[in-house]
Amino acid sequence: MNALQSDPVLELVDIRKSYGPVNALRGVSLQLRPGEVHALVGDNGAGKSTLIKTITGVQPHDGGQILWRGEPMSFAGPRDAARRGISVVYQDLAVCGNLSVADNVFLGRESRHSGPLGSLLRRVDRTAMEQETLDLLRSLSVNLQKVRTPVEGLSGGQRQSVAIARALLGKPEVMLLDEPTAALSVAQTHEVLNLVRRLRDQGLAVVIVSHNLADVFAVSDVVTVLRLGQVAGRFDVRSSSQQEVVAAITGAEWGAGLPSLAEEPTTTEQELSR
Amino acid sequence: MSVQSAVTRKPGGTPVPTTDGPRAGRSGGAWIRALFARRPSGINLAPVLLGLVVVCVGFQTANSNFLTPWNLTNLSLQVASVGVIAVGVVVILLLGEIDLSVAAISGFCGAVLGVLNVQLGWNAWLSIVVAVSVGIAIGTFQGTVVTYFRVPAFVITLAGLIGLQGWTLALFGDRTAINFDYDGDVAKLTATFLSPLAGWLIAIGATAALAYFTLAERARLKAAGLEHSDLRTQVLKLVGIAVGLGGAVAVFNRDRGVPLAVFIFVGIVVVMDYVVRQTRFGVRLLAIGGNAEAARRAGIPVQRIRIAAFAIGSGLAAFGGVLAASRLIAATTQSGAGDTLINAIAAAVIGGTSLFGGRGSVYSALVGILIIGSISNGMDLLALPSAAKFIITSMVLLLAVVVDAIAARGSRSQLRE
Numbered sequence: 001m002n003a004l005q006s007d008p009v010l011e012l013v014d015i016r017k018s019y020g021p022v023n024a025l026r027g028v029s030l031q032l033r034p035g036e037v038h039a040l041v042g043d044n045g046a047g048k049s050t051l052i053k054t055i056t057g058v059q060p061h062d063g064g065q066i067l068w069r070g071e072p073m074s075f076a077g078p079r080d081a082a083r084r085g086i087s088v089v090y091q092d093l094a095v096c097g098n099l100s101v102a103d104n105v106f107l108g109r110e111s112r113h114s115g116p117l118g119s120l121l122r123r124v125d126r127t128a129m130e131q132e133t134l135d136l137l138r139s140l141s142v143n144l145q146k147v148r149t150p151v152e153g154l155s156g157g158q159r160q161s162v163a164i165a166r167a168l169l170g171k172p173e174v175m176l177l178d179e180p181t182a183a184l185s186v187a188q189t190h191e192v193l194n195l196v197r198r199l200r201d202q203g204l205a206v207v208i209v210s211h212n213l214a215d216v217f218a219v220s221d222v223v224t225v226l227r228l229g230q231v232a233g234r235f236d237v238r239s240s241s242q243q244e245v246v247a248a249i250t251g252a253e254w255g256a257g258l259p260s261l262a263e264e265p266t267t268t269e270q271e272l273s274r
Numbered sequence: 275m276s277v278q279s280a281v282t283r284k285p286g287g288t289p290v291p292t293t294d295g296p297r298a299g300r301s302g303g304a305w306i307r308a309l310f311a312r313r314p315s316g317i318n319l320a321p322v323l324l325g326l327v328v329v330c331v332g333f334q335t336a337n338s339n340f341l342t343p344w345n346l347t348n349l350s351l352q353v354a355s356v357g358v359i360a361v362g363v364v365v366i367l368l369l370g371e372i373d374l375s376v377a378a379i380s381g382f383c384g385a386v387l388g389v390l391n392v393q394l395g396w397n398a399w400l401s402i403v404v405a406v407s408v409g410i411a412i413g414t415f416q417g418t419v420v421t422y423f424r425v426p427a428f429v430i431t432l433a434g435l436i437g438l439q440g441w442t443l444a445l446f447g448d449r450t451a452i453n454f455d456y457d458g459d460v461a462k463l464t465a466t467f468l469s470p471l472a473g474w475l476i477a478i479g480a481t482a483a484l485a486y487f488t489l490a491e492r493a494r495l496k497a498a499g500l501e502h503s504d505l506r507t508q509v510l511k512l513v514g515i516a517v518g519l520g521g522a523v524a525v526f527n528r529d530r531g532v533p534l535a536v537f538i539f540v541g542i543v544v545v546m547d548y549v550v551r552q553t554r555f556g557v558r559l560l561a562i563g564g565n566a567e568a569a570r571r572a573g574i575p576v577q578r579i580r581i582a583a584f585a586i587g588s589g590l591a592a593f594g595g596v597l598a599a600s601r602l603i604a605a606t607t608q609s610g611a612g613d614t615l616i617n618a619i620a621a622a623v624i625g626g627t628s629l630f631g632g633r634g635s636v637y638s639a640l641v642g643i644l645i646i647g648s649i650s651n652g653m654d655l656l657a658l659p660s661a662a663k664f665i666i667t668s669m670v671l672l673l674a675v676v677v678d679a680i681a682a683r684g685s686r687s688q689l690r691e
């Protein structure tokens with residue numbers, strides 16, 4: 001894998017962010033490369049979600065720099081970020097259960113009919129939307145034929161696929177996924193992790209926030225550990241063990257101090273998500 | 275949806291799902307479930323229509339005057355004004371909000387119409403336009419307050435209700451009513467009937483247009499290899515609608531013809547249904563009603579759409595007030611008071627629009643108001659006391675609300691997991 005050699009598409013340099021007295025981020029640096037899955041792990045409140053929000057401009061950073069292809073850049077909000085090619089799927093799924101799969105994928109960017117139907121009658125082009133939705137889902141190998149059913153009737157994994165398909169709509173280069181598997185069963189998690197691999201194969205730079213180290217090791221190339229708003233470790237998954245990552249998360253100097261946690265990843269997961 | 279759709283194979287080989295197809299293998303239970311299943315972001319009108327039939331048959335058995343052309347024409351004239359208000363209520367319920375001031379707005383705008391047309395002698399049509407514009411302005415104001423100050427809509431519109439009753443009284447001064455000219459244009463709005471030929475032309479034209487658009491849409495979907503309904507079902511539906519429309523025109527023509535006010539009411543329903551289901555504004559309205567936070571994150575201008583929905587709701591309420599004034603040939607201090615508000619909201623909910631936002635159909639206003647109107651008209655025919663009318667209407671509303679709450683709980687718990 002030569003991902004580590006390619007130039008970063010997005011680079012964070014010494015990002016700082018405080019909410020009043022709370023220093024959520026205290027100088028975080030990261031490099032995101034195309035075709036690479038970058039996992040962000042850390043205890044609750046470590047600043048993972050905040051980091052994602054500073055990238056998209058939902059919560060502007062107070063210090064540091066964001067470099068987009070080497071150029072300093074800051075985004076005014078998710079729409080601005082999306083225009084530049086950065087898409088986000090939030091921790092709490094932002095789908096409208098009452099709307100169809102296609103309407104959800106195109107939410108806020110509905111296609112309109114061309115000609116008088118569109119300009120005079122302002123009619124939404126559902127055929128085009130449904131067709132493109134099907135194409136998108138197929139490109140992700142998601143088996144979802146009925147793009148006209150309301151999203152509330154779908155399984156958690158399918159809903160996550162809809163959210164990811166929507167994030168893919170603007171042909172982004174960077175995809176930020178905040179805990180995409182948190183609420184899913186084993187089978188659905190598997191489904192979504194496959195989706196993440198497909199995004200990587202399509203050449204996207206993917207950031208995945210997760211509390212589940214097994215998932216992280218299954219899907220990512222690089223792991224960055226955040227602790228109290230700082231980078232507490234960076235690991236290449238091919239040459240690191242889960243114990244080392246756990247140690248960095250909890251702040252222990254070495255993994256030997258936590259034998260039971262290190263040996264049992266499921267305990268770790270429960271421990272972390274408490 | 276619990277119903278599995280049948281899958282047919284295109285010559286090309288990719289499976290094309292179709293819905294609603296009557297298939298040999300389908301069991302009776304599935305048919306019944308299909309009849310009562312909720313449709314995507316909309317509702318299924320079948321059970322409500324069934325309710326309407328039950329109500330009509332019931333009253334016809336009790337009093338054979340109920341289903342006469344004369345009574346049905348009167349009934350539809352009676353419900354047109356509250357029906358238009360109910361359409362506005364549906365729009366606001368779809369947004370996930372409520373507007374308690376719609377009846378007060380209708381009364382106030384009726385009074386404005388009276389002052390302009392009678393007292394100041396303005397042209398009737400200009401007065402109507404101004405009265406409706408006043409309604410739109412009130413809705414814009416209330417919507418803005420709800421949106422920018424994040425006050426629950428029911429508080430703001432409750433204040434609006436009381437305030438507007440005050441303004442209405444102030445407009446009337448010492449009077450209790452303003453009477454319109456019996457032969458004037460305001461009165462004509464609800465006293466005009468279309469000629470039998472015009473009625474038929476409208477029914478035929480509407481059916482032809484509907485057939486053209488639905489079949490063209492189906493062909494488009496089929497060509498694109500997308501989910502489309504079975505041709506037989508589609509044709510059956512069109513025949514059903516044609517028979518319904520033709521039947522209505524035939525009944526109206528046995529009396530005085532299709533009432534202009536009813537034609538306008540149904541026209542408003544059709545146009546608003548199109549706006550809600552087929553336009554960008556409508557999709558976004560439903561999105562906000564379904565999950566406002568998701569809509570905001572998708573970059574939808576939530577505040578603007580909220581305000582627009584309140585403006586539309588109030589504009590329709592004002593026009594409902596105009597129709598009420600026209601039918602009474604007077605604006606009174608009692609216009610829009612009494613059971614107008616409860617009937618408008620009840621019509622929307624009984625028709626199947628959810629109080630919890632994002633689910634429903636503009637047609638629920640039409641069917642709901644027909645049920646409420648039939649019950650009220652039928653009880654009048656049976657000379658039941660007002661007490662019974664109120665109690666029975668409230669029981670129907672209670673039933674509808676409970677059904678809605680159960681359905682909403684079902685879909686929400688599905689979304690949690």
Ligand SMILES: Nc1ncnc2c1ncn2[C@@H]1O[C@H](COP(=O)(O)OP(=O)(O)OP(=O)(O)O)[C@@H](O)[C@H]1O
Binds near residue numbers: 022023042044050051
């Ligand atoms: N909007 C906010 N206002 C004030 N403080 C905030 C806000 N959002 C986050 N914080 C604080 O910033 C810190 C980092 O929070 P953040 O949500 O980024 O953590 P996280 O790593 O995503 O945690 P989790 O695993 O629970 O999702 C926490 O101390 C949190 O309380």
Ligand SMILES: [Mg+2]
Binds near residue numbers: 048050
């Ligand atoms: Mg978080």
